[in-house]
Amino acid sequence: MLPSPSENPSVDDAPILHIDLDAFFASVEILDDPTLRGKPVAVGGGGARGVVASASYEARRFGVRSAMPSVIARRRCPDLIILPGRFDRYEAYSRRFHDIVRDLTPEYEPLGLDEVFANLQSLRRLEVRPLQAAAGLRRRIMSELGLLCGVGLGRNKLFAKLASKESKPTVVDGELVEGAGVVWVSPALEKQWLDELPVRALWGVGPATAAKLQKLGLRWVRDLAKVDEATLAGHVGAAMASTLVAYAHGEDKREVTVDRVLKSVGHDQTFATSLRGLDAVIEAARSQAAVVARALRGQNRVARTITVIVRFDDLTSVSRSQTLPFGIDDEFAILAIAEALVQSIDLANSVRLLAIHASSFLERDDNNMQLSFGLDPTSSDPREQAEAISRERQVSNEALRDAVDDVREKFGRAAVGVASELGHHGIEIVTQRGSSSFGPDEFQHGP
C-alpha cells in the first residue's frame, strides 16, 4: 500500500513495537498435528451456535474469518476442520512467546495470548535498532516456537498496531499474498497513513460506532480530523470523541502498561439448546459458580461483586449484580448470590446464554482481616486460630444470608412469580453445604 522508507530508524522514531502471532490457535493445532498442515483448519465452537476463534490461512482463502459463525464458515469451506480450543496448550505457547519478548525488554504489555506491545525507549543507550530488534524477534519465534508473526513499529500504540496489521499476509482473490513481516510507520508518513484509513480501522471503532459516524458523514480518518469534538461528543460520548479526534491527528496517549491488574473474572456459557425455566438455569449456574470460584482462588482474589447475565433467544440481555460488604471466593457463596439474582429475572423466554462474573476484588488476606474482627487466624495459639476461623465462617454465613435477603428485598421476589419455590432454599444451601466449604481446609493463611 505505502512504501516503507529504506531508512533505519532509531528508537526515537520507532519507540513502540506491536507484535501479533499469525493465526495463533490454528497454528498451534497444526504444530501439534502436522497432518493438518496445508489444510483449512479453524479453532472454535463447531456446533450450531459456535463461532470461529482462529482460522489458518488455508481456511482464510475460502473466506473463513475469526468471529464468523461456524455454520457460515462450513458453508464457505465444506472441508473445514473445526477443532475445539485447547487453551492450556495456547497458554503454554503464549508464555514462551512472552519469554522471547522479555529477552528484548521487560517493558511489554500482553493483549490476549497472541499480541504484545513493547516500549523500546529504554533500549536507546544499548543502541538497539528497532528494525533489527523486530527481525530478531521474528527469527526467534520461528526457530523456537515454529510460529509466524507480524511486527509493527511506530511513534505510539496507534501506529505500531496499524503497522503490524499491514505487515501480515493477506488473501487477495483467494490467493495468499506474503506480508512484509516488519512494517514501520515513519513519522514523516503518519499523515499519509491516516488519510487512507476508514474510521473502522481505528482502535475502539466497531460496527455500532462506525454506523453512527457514517450517519454524520464521517467515513475516513481524515474526516474525523476536521470534526468539532464537542459536536461529536453529543453522538458518541465525551471519552470516545476525545480519543477519536486525537487518533485522527496521530496522537495516542496510551502507555505500555507492564503490570495490568485483573479486575474481573467470569464464565459465560451459550447453550446448544436454550434453557427453559428457573430450575434449568439454576442448575447451569451451579457449575458456573464452581468455575468462577476456581478462577478467583487461582488468582488469589476474593470478589465483592457478583453479576449474573442472561441472554435470551432474541439476543437481548439483562444483568443483575450485587455488591457485598465482604469478598467471597467459595462456590456455594457465589452460587447463593447468583441464585438470588437469577430469581429476580423474568425467565418467561428461553435462555441461550448464562454468565456469572465476579469483580471488585480484595486481596484475600485483607478480607480475612476484615472478617475475623481482630482475631488472628494465623495465630500460633490453636485456640485463637480455631476461634478466628469459626468466627470467620459464622460471619461469612450470616453476612451471606443477609446479602441474599438484600437481593430478594431489592428486586421483590413476589414480583417475579416464584415466591412459592423460594422459601429458604438458597440459604439452606449456604448453611448446609457452605459451612463445610467455609471450613478450615478452605482457608489459606499466610504463605
Add this chain to the structure above:
DNA sequence: TCTGGGGTCCTAGGACCC
C-alpha cells in the same frame, strides 16, 4: 450470515455523604 468466551472501559442515573 447470524453471531463464543475471555476480558476492558464508558455512560447515566440514583443513593448517600458532606
Add this chain to the structure above:
DNA sequence: TCTGGGGTCCTAGGACCC
C-alpha cells in the same frame, strides 16, 4: 421553606478488543 454542589459508590446496559 426550599434548595446548593461535589464526590463516591453502586447498578444496568452498551460497545469494543482478542
